[in-house]
Amino acid sequence: MTTGPRTVEREQGTRPSGRDPRRRWWVLVGVGTAVLLASYVGFVLTAPGQALENAALRGADQVPERSLAESDQALAGITVVSLGLACVLVAVVGLARRSVPLAAAAVGTIVAGQVVTQGLKRVVLPRPALVEASEAYTGNSFPSGHTTIALTVLAAALLLATWRTRGVVMFVVASWAVAIAGYTLESKWHRLSDTLGSAGVTLVIASLAALWLHRRGLVRAVELPRHRARIVLVVAPLALGAVVSLALGVLLLVASSDVLGRDPVVEYNVYLALQSLAAFGSGATVLLLWWSWHRLEVVAPSRRATAVPGDGA
Structure with a gap:
């Protein structure tokens, strides 16, 4: 028996995992959907949510010019051309691994992320005027296209x-992907809810792509010695950064009592709080994507072997 979705690699040092990895991705589909809906309902469809995010936008006016120039430059690098080049590079890497489905899933993750994000922003999800604000603060920007690009590029890289x-x-890739969310708030291109919505979109689409690859029999379990250096040098710093960002954001919000008083100090604190929470959202998304592929990888066709009887994939 050589084909079918139960196909996994069987070589020295590897064996099929006893747990069905599809559960991870279905969990992330649910988490992503919940994050998307909660951020939209909580921030966009409520007056307190809109007031809080508008205060953060006013607080961003106090960002030093040098920092603002850096964030503007980072965001300006994400264009239709650079996105197209990223898709080409992803496709080339997928084909270099001799897998058209892998290339399609990786590119599809990036493309579908933008299709969904732009469709939600421009057609599906309106932004009602619930608080008094200038025209500059009333436009709909949910979810963030830039944040979706950064996170889906990372998701595609993890697939490859x-x-x-x-x-x-x-x-x-991870540090860049996390930084983009904060940059969008710093440059006043987006709000916290926009970045969280993008995180939700990415979790759903990346997980569906993984499930599709699994269904095609292209996902195998890896049972090799643990890479402690990866945990120490990459995963642990990401986790620590996410925890610190969450704690800082919560503390600054607690200290900001009156967001409607137009106090510059309060507004700047709110901006810093929401920027920290945006970094936490993207950092947590990166960690969840990594967790979903822990001890798993996509099998190149030339290395696929016979199906293992009794595998529960």
Whole structure:
């Protein structure tokens, strides 16, 4: 028996996992959907949510010019051309691994992320005027296209990476993907809810892509010695950064009592709080994507072997 969705690699040092990995991705589909809905309902469809995010936008006016120039430059680098080049590079890497389905899933994750994000923003999800604000603060920007690009590119990179190279990929791409969310708030291109909505979209689409690859029999369990260096140098710093960002955001929000008083100090604190929470949202998304592929990788066709009887995939 050589084909079918139960196909896994069987070589020295590897064996099928006793747990069905599809559960991880279905969990993330649910988590992503919940994050998307909660961020939209909580921030966009409520007056307190809109007031809080508007205060953060006013607080961003106090960002030093040098920092603002850096964030503007980072965001300006994400264009239709650079997105197209990223898709081409992803496709080339997928084909270099001799897998058209892998290339399609990786590119599809990026493309579908933008289709869904732009469709939600421009057609499906309106932003009602619930609080008095200037025209600059009333436009709908939910979810953030830039944040979706950053997170889906990382998700595509994780699909393409083998178990051995995943740590290097995360080290190179993760910090950029997390930083983009904060930059969008700093440059006043987006709100916290926009970045959280993008995180939800990414979790859903990346998980569905993984489930599709699994259904095609292209996902295998890896039972090799643990890469402690990856945990110490990549995963642990990401987790620590996410925890610190969450704690800082919560503390600053607690200290900001009156967001409607137009106090510059309060508004700047709210901006810092929401920027920290945006970094936490993207950092947590990266960690969840990594967790969903822990001890798993996509099998290149030339390395696929016979199905293992009794495998529960």
